[in-house]
Amino acid sequence: MAPVGSHDTYQVVVWGATGLVGRLVSRHIAQHYQGQIRWAMAGRSREKLEKEKASLAKRFPAAKDTAILIGNADDLDSLQKIASQAKVLISTSGPFAKLGNKVVEACVLSGTHYCDCTGEIPWVMRMAAAHHTEAARRGVKIVPCCGFDSIPSDIGTLYMVDYMQEKLNRRCKKVTHLFGDSKGAASSATILSLFGAYFQEDSKERRQSSDPYCLDPPDSRRGPDKAEDLRMHYNAPTKKWTMPFLMAPINTRVVRRSNALLHHSYGTDFSYEECMETSNALAAAIGLAFLTAICAVCMCWPLHPLLARVLPCLGADPEKIIREGGYWGNTLVGETEEQPGEKSRTVILEMKGPSDPGYGQTSRMVLEAALCLALQEDELERSPVKRGGVLTPASAMGMVLTRRLQKADVSFSVQ
Numbered sequence: 325m326a327p328v329g330s331h332d333t334y335q336v337v338v339w340g341a342t343g344l345v346g347r348l349v350s351r352h353i354a355q356h357y358q359g360q361i362r363w364a365m366a367g368r369s370r371e372k373l374e375k376e377k378a379s380l381a382k383r384f385p386a387a388k389d390t391a392i393l394i395g396n397a398d399d400l401d402s403l404q405k406i407a408s409q410a411k412v413l414i415s416t417s418g419p420f421a422k423l424g425n426k427v428v429e430a431c432v433l434s435g436t437h438y439c440d441c442t443g444e445i446p447w448v449m450r451m452a453a454a455h456h457t458e459a460a461r462r463g464v465k466i467v468p469c470c471g472f473d474s475i476p477s478d479i480g481t482l483y484m485v486d487y488m489q490e491k492l493n494r495r496c497k498k499v500t501h502l503f504g505d506s507k508g509a510a511s512s513a514t515i516l517s518l519f520g521a522y523f524q525e526d527s528k529e530r531r532q533s534s535d536p537y538c539l540d541p542p543d544s545r546r547g548p549d550k551a552e553d554l555r556m557h558y559n560a561p562t563k564k565w566t567m568p569f570l571m572a573p574i575n576t577r578v579v580r581r582s583n584a585l586l587h588h589s590y591g592t593d594f595s596y597e598e599c600m601e602t603s604n605a606l607a608a609a610i611g612l613a614f615l616t617a618i619c620a621v622c623m624c625w626p627l628h629p630l631l632a633r634v635l636p637c638l639g640a641d642p643e644k645i646i647r648e649g650g651y652w653g654n655t656l657v658g659e660t661e662e663q664p665g666e667k668s669r670t671v672i673l674e675m676k677g678p679s680d681p682g683y684g685q686t687s688r689m690v691l692e693a694a695l696c697l698a699l700q701e702d703e704l705e706r707s708p709v710k711r712g713g714v715l716t717p718a719s720a721m722g723m724v725l726t727r728r729l730q731k732a733d734v735s736f737s738v739q
Contacts, residue, residue, distance in 0.1 A: 334364045335698040336691075337393060337410040339427060340417030341365035342372040345441055345471075348687035349414060350376070354384035361695070364391035366406050367417075397423040403430035412698040414690055415440040420468075421447040421525065428466055432459050437697040441471030441690045443574045446529040449538055452714040456541075460713035467720045469578050470693040471686030475717050476654055477501055477575035477598065478582055479726055480675050482718040483736050484658040485590045488671060494660040497668055498595040499579075501656050502562060503569050505601075508650030508680020534573075539581035545588070547580065548595050556608040557599065561657045561670050565608040566599035568615060582718040585710055591661045601655065650680025672739040692732050693717055696725045 336353070340346040346367075353363055367373050373392045381388035393409070395402035397417065407413050407430040417423050420442040431438040432455050442448065448468050459466050469478070485496045525533075532538050536549045556567050576596055583590045602608040653676045659668040679685050697704070697720070709722040717725060730736065 332362075332411040333409040334362045334391065335411045336361060336363045336694050337366050337406060337413045338363065339366045339395075339406070339413055339415045342367050342369065342376050343416055345683060345687050345690075346414075346416035347376060348683055349416060349691050350380055350387075350390075351384075352688055352691050354380050354387040354390075357695070358384060358386045361698070364393050364409070366393040366395060366413075368394070368396050370394050397426060400426045400430055403427055404434050407431045407434035407436040410436050412437040412439065412694045414438075414694045416687075416690070418442060418444070420444050425451075428455060431466065432462065432464055435462055435464055437465045437467070437694075439467045439470045439690050439694045439697070441473075441686050442468045443471075443473040443571065445533045445538065445574055445577055446525040448714075449529065449533060452539065456714040460711070463712040465697060465710070465712055465720045466714045467693060467697070467717060468714070469574070470690040470717055472652075472681040472689065473571050473686075474575040474578040475689045475693070475725075475729070476652075476675055476677075478578050478716055478718045479729065480654065480656050480673065480736070481579050481590070481596060482582065482722065483726055484656050484671060484673050486723060487673070487738055488658060488660055492660060492669065492671075494662070494669070495589075495591040496594055496658055497591050497661040498659045499597075499656055500559065500658075501575075501596070501598045502559060502564060502566060502601040502654060503598065504653045504655055506650070506652035506681055508648075508652070508682050508684065533577075536576065537580055537584075539577040540584040544584040547583075548593050549576070549580065549597070552576070553597065553599075554612075556602075556605070556612050558605075559599075559601075559657065561672060562601070562655055564601045564655075565603075565605045566601055567608045567611045569598045569600040570615060570619075572598035578716050579718075582716040585713070585715060585719040586708070648680075650684055652677045652681040652685065674735075674737045674739060676735045676737075678733045688732055689729070689734075692728050693721065693725060696721045696728050700724055700728070 338346055338349050341350050350365055365373050365377060377390055393406045395406045403426055413431055413436050415424060415427050421444055428438060428451050455466060481499050484499055488494045488496050536551060537546050552568060552572055554568050556565060559566055575598055579596045583594050602611055656673040658671040662668050677685050703724045707722045707724050710719045
């Protein structure tokens, strides 16, 4: 068994450092952590990595000394050589169903913690089935879904549950997560890649991923949640009309896996749902119609070029994304678990972030998750989190990650 960190030449290695998210992660390191951590850029092409390092060093001169590691997503030996030098490996190279299998395997075999920014639920299902038991035995934390999908959902829910338990002495009955106002967007390439990866999956696995509890351990008891509600609704506590949220089929399953891995500590019959906040009923109706049309086009491969023209394209320039800025704000509405006949109390949690959710926030969140695993081992040892396995952000890092995100300007405010 290879113990975690036995070859920690680097505290963090960024795999896929020449892709857009990987370049943004590297930029965040160079801006906020250069000289404070040992890190390396990794990928397949030395030429592209050298070019990216030179570009980074123009803005952040100290980055010129960043190490470069070469590997191939199809070559397990090369990936193990990279992983064995790292305490934590960040993978930003997707689609993960095509490029991520051996990266995860290499981390498990090398005893290296792992974070990524995937939203591919069928692939996460396969990784959990293939590696959870061995990763748990080795004390290796494999943590997918550490970008905007699904940290706000997973950590926001954990914050709500912790508040109810610590401040109100209550467990949580239900959380409704409203995704609100934001600036910034995922590019057409990202959306099409996500749908493309999904529809390339085996039809059986696609059906399995439609199960609200598909990420829960096989022996876990089920909760009350059903398939996604595809209607518009009025949310009384926030006085907002809502419509279905495109990423809910990803985030909801991650949150439910967290509750299951943490021994259903959130609530007896804990329920979680997501939706998108709109300005009024008409906006919700129009948004629902548009979302339905987008999903229909995504399911039809010949129409993808048309969709690429309609959806936003942010390009591949990290500096442009940072320069144009962005923001996001979400609202979580929680209901306490009470004795029969007693009325639930409502708790409203506001979450806000300082950059666009599609890329700027995803890259910062996956980095902070990795640094939490790399630098805060003692705190994690004292926390009620899992010691290893194919995990979720909440079950792997808990409130330790929440406090780290707050220092990175993600705010949590109970109203």
